[in-house]
Amino acid sequence: MDRDEAKKAIVETLEKKAKTKSKFYLKDFYKMVPDEKPRAVKNIVNEMVGEGTLEYWSSGSTTMIGLAGTGKQAAAEDED
Amino acid sequence: MAKHETPLLDQLESGPWPSFVSDLKQEAESRAKNEKGIEYQIPQDVCEDILGVLELSYKHGRTHWKHGGIVGVFGYGGGVIGRYCDQPKMFPGVAHFHTMRVNQPAGKFYTTDYLKKICDLWEFRGSGVTNMHGSTGDIILLGTTTPQLEEIFHELTHNMDQDLGGSGSNLRTPADCIGAARCEYACYDTQALCYDLTQEYQDELHRPAFPYKFKFKFDGCPNCCVASIARSDMSFIGTWRDNIRIDQETVKAYIGGEIAPNAGAHSGRDWGAFDIQKEVNDLCPTGCMYMDGDKLVIDDKECTRCMHCINVMPQALRIGEDRGLSILVGAKAPILDGAQMGSLLVPFIKVEEPYDEIKEVIEAIWDWWMEEGKNRERLGELIKRQGFQKLLEATNIKAIPQHVQEPRHNPYIFWKEDEVEGGWDRDINKFRKDHLR
Numbered sequence A: 001m002d003r004d005e006a007k008k009a010i011v012e013t014l015e016k017k018a019k020t021k022s023k024f025y026l027k028d029f030y031k032m033v034p035d036e037k038p039r040a041v042k043n044i045v046n047e048m049v050g051e052g053t054l055e056y057w058s059s060g061s062t063t064m065i066g067l068a069g070t071g072k073q074a075a076a077e078d079e080d
Numbered sequence B: 001m002a003k004h005e006t007p008l009l010d011q012l013e014s015g016p017w018p019s020f021v022s023d024l025k026q027e028a029e030s031r032a033k034n035e036k037g038i039e040y041q042i043p044q045d046v047c048e049d050i051l052g053v054l055e056l057s058y059k060h061g062r063t064h065w066k067h068g069g070i071v072g073v074f075g076y077g078g079g080v081i082g083r084y085c086d087q088p089k090m091f092p093g094v095a096h097f098h099t100m101r102v103n104q105p106a107g108k109f110y111t112t113d114y115l116k117k118i119c120d121l122w123e124f125r126g127s128g129v130t131n132m133h134g135s136t137g138d139i140i141l142l143g144t145t146t147p148q149l150e151e152i153f154h155e156l157t158h159n160m161d162q163d164l165g166g167s168g169s170n171l172r173t174p175a176d177c178i179g180a181a182r183c184e185y186a187c188y189d190t191q192a193l194c195y196d197l198t199q200e201y202q203d204e205l206h207r208p209a210f211p212y213k214f215k216f217k218f219d220g221c222p223n224c225c226v227a228s229i230a231r232s233d234m235s236f237i238g239t240w241r242d243n244i245r246i247d248q249e250t251v252k253a254y255i256g257g258e259i260a261p262n263a264g265a266h267s268g269r270d271w272g273a274f275d276i277q278k279e280v281n282d283l284c285p286t287g288c289m290y291m292d293g294d295k296l297v298i299d300d301k302e303c304t305r306c307m308h309c310i311n312v313m314p315q316a317l318r319i320g321e322d323r324g325l326s327i328l329v330g331a332k333a334p335i336l337d338g339a340q341m342g343s344l345l346v347p348f349i350k351v352e353e354p355y356d357e358i359k360e361v362i363e364a365i366w367d368w369w370m371e372e373g374k375n376r377e378r379l380g381e382l383i384k385r386q387g388f389q390k391l392l393e394a395t396n397i398k399a400i401p402q403h404v405q406e407p408r409h410n411p412y413i414f415w416k417e418d419e420v421e422g423g424w425d426r427d428i429n430k431f432r433k434d435h436l437r
């Protein structure tokens, strides 16, 4: 799987799950790109955040990641 | 007249200790007066509202902060922690109250000029309230609004040569003791190593990389001034391989009362004459010190480098000359499973630039933890769940006696099937014919 295919696979999986779940742990992404090492998946995911496809959510202690603009949003906090 | 009545908080000020409530009131008053004519970028009465929301939390016995958020600065997945108040109408000053973590300088060396600048920046663009320092070590800037985040980040990185620290599932800001800069006990240059690894692992520090948080801490000697052994997933503690250097003449001077023990640290009270037997030899945890006439003897092969004797007689006893560090792993605070201290993984390793040997251990541990660790599972919990032996396999380190706390207790080395003659399925009855129980 090359980088673009990996990114596509990630977006597809997240879109499929979007109804029930909008935020995922980094580890959940490993399964979406099974033939890559965790470290490579981490790099792809972080790159996708940089590109604006994904976004981080942080409690301070843990970080979760989801499609940008899904789930509880900036709008709900009067952030827009 | 205060904006909110805070009788419960006021009561906290009555104790003997300095009070954060008084501090907040002082900052609230200073912002209200604004003698320096600052153009505050977030509500001027933010500190009044902190006091208000806190009072309400005390009254209700539960928090009025919401959990987490998506805010951050571009390109970073850490260093900013979103906080929102769940009563924004009542306390508009703290409706958005995000925390920023700033990577503290190694050894926490500051110039007063720097501290003034950071305080000025934070009064201008934030609440003015800081926490020096958070338990990871960062400078914590408490409370600002979303539009200020990029502005503050730009100012810190472009004009003050500062960076944000780690948060979330990142490598957390590495922390070290003042070490070789001021301390004669330093067995390696903690600041050099802390700085090098901070630079090397920038990506892990600024973007989530792991199942959960991961902390590095560097102590120059086993006195552990940054408490690495209790508070970091990987702790680097200075030690030495050869012998404690003894100056017998100076030992005599301690015994004769010419030099105050512990460098005079306990001189606030009269403890009587110094008794080397009672205060040093009998307190040596390994019992490896004794007097041979008026000569102090240390059986160095039994010494665990606890530092006690050196701390008591620093002029007479000095750390050895063949120095390096020990690596301990798996310490953590008590969220799950209780608190855990670090377990010894590497008893001794030389500390030499570019620290490749140390980085090899770090990266092997990360690969294992990223692969095997569950979501929100700290390294120490993974070691407990899968066993220390798995960690040894992952890091390619051979089991050695130093890995065992005491014999025949809680063994962690188990046989594997291919190491046992006949494997798991061999006919036990046939074996028992020749070998009675």
Ligand code: SF4
Residues within 6 Å of the ligand: B177, B178, B179, B180, B183, B184, B185, B186, B187, B219, B220, B221, B222, B223, B224, B225, B226
């Ligand atoms: S940990 Fe040891 S070397 Fe570091 S400052 Fe403390 S006493 Fe000195």
Ligand code: SF4
Residues within 6 Å of the ligand: B283, B284, B285, B286, B287, B288, B289, B298, B302, B303, B304, B305, B306, B307, B308, B309, B310
């Ligand atoms: S450092 Fe600790 S263990 Fe070693 S000789 Fe001194 S008191 Fe004993």
